[in-house]
Amino acid sequence: MTTSTAAITPVGAAAPAGTEQVGTRGAGGRSLRRRGVGWLGFAPFGVYVLLFLAVPGVVAVASGFFDADGRLTLANFAAFADPVIRSNFVSSIWLSALSAVISAIVGALVCWALGSVRPDGLVRAVVDSASSVFAQFGGVMLAFAFIATFGAQTLVQQVVLGATSFDTSTFLYSVAGLVLPYTYFGVPLMVLAFMPAFEGLKPQWGEAVATLGGTRLDFWRRIGLPVLAPAFFGALILLFANAFSSYATAAALISQGGIITLAIRQQLTSETIVGVANTAGVLAAGMVVIMAVLMSLYALLERRTRRWQR
Template sequence: MTIETSRPRPARRLASWLGLTPFALYVLIFLAIPTLLAVLSGLFDAQGHVTTANIAALFAPDILKTFVSSFWVSALTAIVGAIVGALVCYALLGTKPQGTLRSMVDSAASVLAQFGGVMLAFAFIATIGIQGVVTAFLTGLGINIFANGVWLYQVPGLLLPYIYFQVPLMIITFMPALEGLKPQWAEANATLGGTRLTYWVRIAGPVLAPSFLGSLLLLFANAFSSYATAAALISQGAQIVPLQIRAALISETVLGRSNMAGALALGMIVIMVVLMWGYSALQARTTRWQQ
């Protein structure tokens, strides 16, 4: 005897689509339309004529320098954040999933991953700035590590604040992958005479690699698109791409061209699309063994 599954009625199907209307409107109004306007603005000059001069200006030395600065800051903070976050996740495996320590770490990671902007910049200025608490304390001990606090207001000064929110983000994104490791795999490895090193190199490592690389791409994209913290710390100059876009918006021309902000936004969007595509592909591969 076969049981036929009835298809949803048109009214029910219409109701399910209508349930997505608020989210679709949000994406359209606050994401799709601003992105489209930003990109299209870079294809027109001051007189409204179509031009590719702004796109060609992306390869100018000053613009390329900002992209290089954004790349190395994002890459370094993503690698450090991924390694430190993965080690924290590994340490948490030995705790109870519903225990107090795990709950505290999860809660702290959720909050700190969103802690950025002016608040984070002020926290670092008040801590390790020229007149920061830690700076004054160490200077009193004869340790002048942070005495020259000017570095905090340059591109290298973004490293510590970025790592501050990169590590919690890694904990949030990578912990589910570690929890998805099945105990049967470790038992099978031990039964066959494998060591702990064998388990991590030949079993857990290859299984976790897509998730780790996906989280690494997510951290890179998070740092690459961060603006508020950098804008609060670096008030002079435009050393990274988001700050270069700010400079293009508040000034009439950049490199002698109008609407340069749209071209810069297009460059960032292309990079972000590639990163998110890679992240989605890696996440899809990770879900194969998690199911």
């Protein structure tokens, strides 16, 4: 009976030349080829990100570091001394924070309500589908929807004005009125971002608390809320960043500025700060700094959330 060389090779000993190395080399080559094909499929998305996100973003921010003659300078950052610019940043921050908090609370309550329905039921399917659609519904279409609902001579405006003397049409075209459309797409985004963490609460944890004599309040106070807190605050930061960077809906409703994204548009069309060049780039750099801090905090909270989900 003939015995193969691989079968009698001692454990830990090197295999004879020409036996195992050939198979390993072939497997590695196939793995590299598959990886190359995978990167080739990723190429269109990479080109899109490079051309429409990375390059415009770098150009916009870098322009703030050059004067009108193309020389490097930091003098442009004197734009932040202008009270109008500071007011726009403050308005954007409080508007984003208020809409994010409202959206986070309402979205968390929706997730809590969905926890009592079947994951594969009709209600859950409808809410998931609606959240996916409404989270992306913004811009001019969303602005038109709110104008048709709360604008002048609409039914809602007439009813509210007759009952409370509060003019919804005037409120809608103000910075404070942007809370309504921002919350509209913030709530479904919160549902999409927070629901996976809510589903991660294991029923065994509640059973363990009940076995030890605890109440449902004890479960939420000692287990549920501490476990969900990182995911909740991470989603809150995501909502804030989404509202802070929104432009199209605000531009369709407000034409005179008031928030930082509209201030950038104004600076691109007309310089209003005497002696300061490339103000739009300076404001974009300020937004990038704020967004970088927010995304860093979000990454830390997301890492902490994944730790217990594993």
